[in-house]
Amino acid sequence: MITTLLFILFAGMAIGCAIAMVSQSNPLYSAISLIGVFIALASLYVMLAAPFIAAVQVIVYAGAIMVLVIFVIMLLNVEHVEPRRKRLKWLVPVAVAMAAVLIAETAFILYSVQTSQANLRASGSEVGLTYSIGVNLFTTYLLPFEITSILLLMAIVGAMSLARRATILSPVARVVPGSQVLAMDLVNPGSTSDLPAVEADTTAEVRRLMGVDMPSDVQKDD
Amino acid sequence: MTIVFLTIMLLVAFTVLAERRVLAFIQGRVGPNRVGFGGVLQPFADFIKTMMKEDLVPDQSTKFVFLLAPMVAVVTAIMTLIVYPFGPTVTIPFLGTFPLVIARFDVALLYLLGVTSVGVYGIALAGWSSNNKYSLMGGLRSAAQMISYELALGLALIGVILIASTLDLFTIVEQQSAWYGMQWNIFYQPIGFILYLIAAIAETNRVPFDLPEAETELVAGFHTEYSSIKFLLFFNAEYINMITVSMLATTLFLGGWNVPFAAYLFGPGTILFALVSVIGFFAKILFFLFLYIWLRGTLPRFRFDQLMNFGWKFLLPAAILNIVVTATVLFFTTG
Numbered sequence: 001m002i003t004t005l006l007f008i009l010f011a012g013m014a015i016g017c018a019i020a021m022v023s024q025s026n027p028l029y030s031a032i033s034l035i036g037v038f039i040a041l042a043s044l045y046v047m048l049a050a051p052f053i054a055a056v057q058v059i060v061y062a063g064a065i066m067v068l069v070i071f072v073i074m075l076l077n078v079e080h081v082e083p084r085r086k087r088l089k090w091l092v093p094v095a096v097a098m099a100a101v102l103i104a105e106t107a108f109i110l111y112s113v114q115t116s117q118a119n120l121r122a123s124g125s126e127v128g129l130t131y132s133i134g135v136n137l138f139t140t141y142l143l144p145f146e147i148t149s150i151l152l153l154m155a156i157v158g159a160m161s162l163a164r165r166a167t168i169l170s171p172v173a174r175v176v177p178g179s180q181v182l183a184m185d186l187v188n189p190g191s192t193s194d195l196p197a198v199e200a201d202t203t204a205e206v207r208r209l210m211g212v213d214m215p216s217d218v219q220k221d222d
Numbered sequence: 223m224t225i226v227f228l229t230i231m232l233l234v235a236f237t238v239l240a241e242r243r244v245l246a247f248i249q250g251r252v253g254p255n256r257v258g259f260g261g262v263l264q265p266f267a268d269f270i271k272t273m274m275k276e277d278l279v280p281d282q283s284t285k286f287v288f289l290l291a292p293m294v295a296v297v298t299a300i301m302t303l304i305v306y307p308f309g310p311t312v313t314i315p316f317l318g319t320f321p322l323v324i325a326r327f328d329v330a331l332l333y334l335l336g337v338t339s340v341g342v343y344g345i346a347l348a349g350w351s352s353n354n355k356y357s358l359m360g361g362l363r364s365a366a367q368m369i370s371y372e373l374a375l376g377l378a379l380i381g382v383i384l385i386a387s388t389l390d391l392f393t394i395v396e397q398q399s400a401w402y403g404m405q406w407n408i409f410y411q412p413i414g415f416i417l418y419l420i421a422a423i424a425e426t427n428r429v430p431f432d433l434p435e436a437e438t439e440l441v442a443g444f445h446t447e448y449s450s451i452k453f454l455l456f457f458n459a460e461y462i463n464m465i466t467v468s469m470l471a472t473t474l475f476l477g478g479w480n481v482p483f484a485a486y487l488f489g490p491g492t493i494l495f496a497l498v499s500v501i502g503f504f505a506k507i508l509f510f511l512f513l514y515i516w517l518r519g520t521l522p523r524f525r526f527d528q529l530m531n532f533g534w535k536f537l538l539p540a541a542i543l544n545i546v547v548t549a550t551v552l553f554f555t556t557g
Contacts, residue, residue, distance in 0.1 A: 028350065032287070035343065042336075055332035063339025064369070067346070071365050074350045074358065129328050130389055 006047060014040035027073050031066060038062040052130045226303060226324060233507075234461040235265035241515045248519035269454070277450040280353055287351035292448065292455035295344025299462040301337045305330040306469045307392045308503055309479045312496035322479075322496060323392050331389040334470065335376055338425070342368045344459065345427075345444050352447035360443025363433050363526065368425060370533040375421035377541035381414040381548040382407050382474045395478030403485055406477040413544045415475045417537060419513075422467040424533065426460065429518040433526055468510030472503060479503040 017036035024030045038061045045054035137145050239254070239261060246253025255261040279288060309322030327333070342365055349361015385407060386394045398405050408415045424431035433443075445456045472478060481502035488495035524532070 028284075028287070032290075032343075032347075035340075039340070051327060051329045052332070055329045055336050058336035059332065059339055063336060063342070063372075067339070067342050067365055067369055070343070070346055070350075071362065071369075074346065074362060074365075130332075 003047065007044070010040045010043040010047070014044070028070065031070050031073060034069075035062050035066050038066070052133050226308065227300070230300075230303060230462060230465060231458075233465055233504075234458060235269070237461055237464070237511050238268070238457075239265050240511070241518070244512070244515045245519050248516075272454050273451060275450040277452065278447070280447045282353040283447065284351040284353070287347050288447075289452075291344050291348035291351060292452045292459070293344075294347065295341060295459035296455045296462070298337050298341035298344065299459040299466065302334055302466045303462075305333060305391055306466070306473060307395050307478055309496045309500040310396075310490065312493060314493060321392055322500065326390065326392050329389050330391045331379065331383065335372075339368075339372060341459075341463070344456075348448065348456070349444035352444070354447050357444050357446050360446070364427060364444060367427070367431065367433060367529060367533075370530060371421045371424040371431075371537070374417060374533060374537035374541050375425055377538065377545060378414050378417035378421055379474065380541075380545050381411045384545070384548050384552055385410055391473050391478075395473055395480065398477040399480045399485065403477065403480040403482045406475065406480070408475040411475065411544075411548070413540065414548075415471070417541050417544065418471060418475070421533075421537060422471065423514070423517065424529075426463045426467055428464065428514055430521040430524050431529060432523060433529060464511065464514055465507060468507045468514075469503075471510055472506040476506050 014037050017033045017040060021030045021033035021037065024033060038057060042054040042057040042062070045051070045057060242264075243253040243255075243261065253261065254264045257263040257267045279285065304324040305327075307321065307323040307326075311319060311321045313319045345368075346361045346365040349357045349359070349364070352358070382394070383389065386397055388394060394407075398407060427433075445453055448456060479499035479502055481498055484495055484498045484502070488498060
């Protein structure tokens, strides 16, 4: 009885948050709704006797990835973005087809679970525990586990090399001697391409490039 | 559960008082000593005063998120309390035998890390929704800082998990009760303990890692715009976090409720033994809280680039090295 009530509560929360996530125009509200979805899903995992998955769900998705997303939204300070309806027109039939596939998959899973419910009950509550997951990860599924971690490592290295190339190795990015790369060049590399190259006098050069006018006596003090 | 909640709230109140008094003594002042005997009632006076203040909401703020943020902060702080073992298994007449812990489950440690990582949102959203550039800076700084130090914090704990080979906190404490209650993990994991302590201080945004609320540059950072009960919630959350972090350090490294020789003097399972153990547990927490205050009175604040360099280039590699060494030693000793 209580299980059913809790399931309805958390499932409703997940669906409600998911709808809110898609329908919000403010990106930060969408992100908060997505966190709600993750937490509701984690609660459902706990009810399915899989506490390890639930904890990892909260740590990885709600705790790490969404913090980064919110971080970026806060940094960019995007306010209400008007939806561009004309560009999205061709997406409608694709979305309908995808939804049909998803519903078919769900129906198939529901059907197969209902036919094999006896097997599920027999495997008991040991499945979701840390010990059994650890043992399986490092024995039966060792190769997929290692391949996944190498894939993630490659993604990290790739992201780092792309980010570095965009800033330091870009031909238009200019490095002021003895200081950081100018923020202006990073944001809009094309805008400064017609400016002369960086000179040796750093403070004056930074001021000239940033467009800050300083009285000449202040410049001498520096 | 109610008892635990009330105890922690009282502990919060007196930690605030202790902080003000100890800081005063460190700085050669007297501190608040007028309300009650030696200032004992000062936190309650402060509480009433703060509650009486007008609850201001900035005009341009995002109202819903502005309201949500302090709730997230305080709820996640309180949620962590349920997994800590306060004392041993005790037999009380007419009530039966039970362990002195609210909830005991398989992934207690992961649960702690998960709830702590959700706690970041309280501060980050508060900074964003206030629509104040100081608050935004504070929120951004704290998000960056907590992401960076959470990694080092989690990795510093893995050494203990390797030794204990369980994530259940109650079992970890019980494993440390050999050697007359002195087989504490700190003797096996001294580096892990120091790394955890540093990362924990950074995680709770305390001096010398209190950049999110650096009052000299950010005007109190993320909670600049908060007043009255909402400010009180943030304040509470910060001190509860200090206490829970100290509790985790005690549980994992200093033997939890294990008091040397107590089990032999009073016999396991008796009420007296449980009482001594609970007192021992809280004594260890108080030591950590004193350490916090001591550090605040002693150390200056980091610069932000120093903070990031320290977290990513020193703490994280040191924690990984600690894991490798621990795993190697365990491989050759236990086979």
